[in-house]
Amino acid sequence: MxxxxxxxxxxxxxxxxxxxxxxxxxxxxxxGVPFFQRQALYAHKINTLWWNDVKVPEKWGFAKNQVTPFTLPTADGVTLYLWHILPLGTYVQHEAALSRAEPSALHNHASSEAFKLLTEDPEARLIISFHGNAGHVAQNTRAPQYRLLSNMHPKWHVIAIDYRGYGHSTGTPTEEGLITDASTLVDYALSVLNMPPSRILLLGQSLGTAVAAATAEKYSREKDMDFASVVLVASFSSLPTMLANYSLAGFVPLLKPLGAIPSVLNGVLGFVVDKWRSLDRLAALATQTRERDGRLRLTLLAAADDWDIPCVESVKIFDAVARASLQHGHEMDPGRFLEWKDERTDVRDQDAFKITWQGDGDIVIVHEQFAYGGHNDIMVYAPLAQAVMAAFES
CATH class of the missing domain: 1.20.5 (Single alpha-helices involved in coiled-coils or other helix-helix interfaces)
Incomplete structure (x- = not known):
């Protein structure tokens, strides 16, 4: 040669x-560049609006005018797009009028029949749904999830939000921006819909768990406010922590190879602009609630076969929040803490268990790991419905 x-x-x-x-x-x-980083994190440009317009909810299996699309303006000039889904039982009672009603203007939800059916019913309950990244308000398992929840009880309404930059909402997503969006909706529910927080459940999935956690902590810290329940599905402790061990589709490592050189890994993680520190926020929420003698109902759900967010992330959050719910929890010996967890754990299968934890005062934390459901299908599986039922029926 x-x-x-x-x-x-x-x-x-x-x-x-x-x-x-x-x-x-x-x-x-x-x-490491904020623009590209946020495009990857929020994936808000990836949706099916080209062929599935959310302005026609019947395409997703809802009855005529069971869903009322509407918009809300935020204080920083963004316009949010939302769905108000009537409980099917209430819809059936008013079907004749609702099916013939003309759609209200997007900016005038208060003129809709759905608005009146919610605000004029003293027994109504409201589920505020914060979805995960990518898609729009009805994409993936989101519409089936709303149908499941709205079919469960004739008094349980659902409002689902598309954050800024998603679907028909304007703006660009950031951590601060999404918290502003959630606060805008909660303020609307409290002041315009006249819903007391005791009748509002915050539900988050994946990215939405970080939004819901930040919102619950904010209203606790700023207004001493307790919601009926906070239900988080596929939560993560913080974005940098999760990214350190994240694998695409469960197989392709993203930053794991850098773990061989911790200083390099920490340097890269330092460039994460939106931290989403849910573990810290939820621990603070438990501490605030305990110190002011408030009420907290927190449920953490995870699927053992979730390839996107490992279920160990929910374990980290539960441990931190459970300790924070006790006056001397952080001083508890690790071995003794594990004994307490074991005593409160109902093992249901090799990969399934449910822990019910009673903190000091009126604090109850439930951590359930289900064997199946992956990252998205878990949203239409029994544990979610059970968590909502437990929150409202108690």
């Missing part, structure tokens, strides 16, 4: 070996 061919062969194999490394470096470098 000629020296020229030998050199070419070496160059080829060198490129073949270094090419993936270089590509990986480029990807990591791009993710």
């Amino acid at each position: 000629s020296p020229l061919k030998t050199d070419a062969s070496k160059a080829y194999w060198a490129f073949a070996a270094l090419g993936p490394v270089a590509l990986y470096g480029i990807i990591i470098g791009l993710l």
Whole structure:
């Protein structure tokens, strides 16, 4: 073989070996830029609006005018797009009028029949749903989830929000922005819908768990406010912590290779702009509630076969919040804490269990791991329905 061919062969194999490394470096470098990072985190441009317009809810199996689309303005100039889903039992009672009603203007929810059926019923309950990343208000398992919840009880209404940048909502998503969006909706429920917090349940899935956790902590800290319940499905302790061990589809590691050099991994994680520290916020929520003798009902749900967010993330959150719910919880010996957990754990299968934890005062934390459901299907499985029933029927 000629020296020229030998050199070419070496160059080829060198490129073949270094090419993936270089590509990986480029990807990591791009993710360090806030714009690209937020595009990847929120994935708000990935949706099916081109062929499935959410302005026609009947496409997702709802009755005529069972869903009322409406908009809300935020204090910083964003317009949010939302759905108000009537409970099917209430819809059936008023079907003749509702099916013939003309749709109200998007900006005038108060003129709709659905608004009146919610605000004029002293026994009505409201589920505020915060969805995960990507898609729009009805994408993936979201519409089936709303149908499940609205079919459960004739008094249980659902309002689902598309955060800024999602679906027909304007703006661009950021951590501060999404918390503003959630606060805008909660303020609307409290002041315009006249719903007391004791009749409002905050429900979050995936990214939505971080939004719901931030919202519950904010209203506890600023207004001493307790909601009927906070139900979080597929939650994560914080974005940097989760990313350190995250694998795409459960198989392709993102930052795990950098774990071999901790200083490099920590340096990369330092560039994460939206931290979403749910563990810290929920622990603070438990502490605030305990110190002011308030009421907290928190449910953490996770599927053992979730390939997107490992169920160990919910374990981390539960441990931190359970300790914070006790006056001397942080001083408790780790071995003794595990004994307390074991005493309160109902093991249901190899990968399934349910823990019911009573903190000091009126604090109850439930952590349920279900064997099945993955990242999205769990939203239409029995544990979610049971959590909502437990919250409202208690």
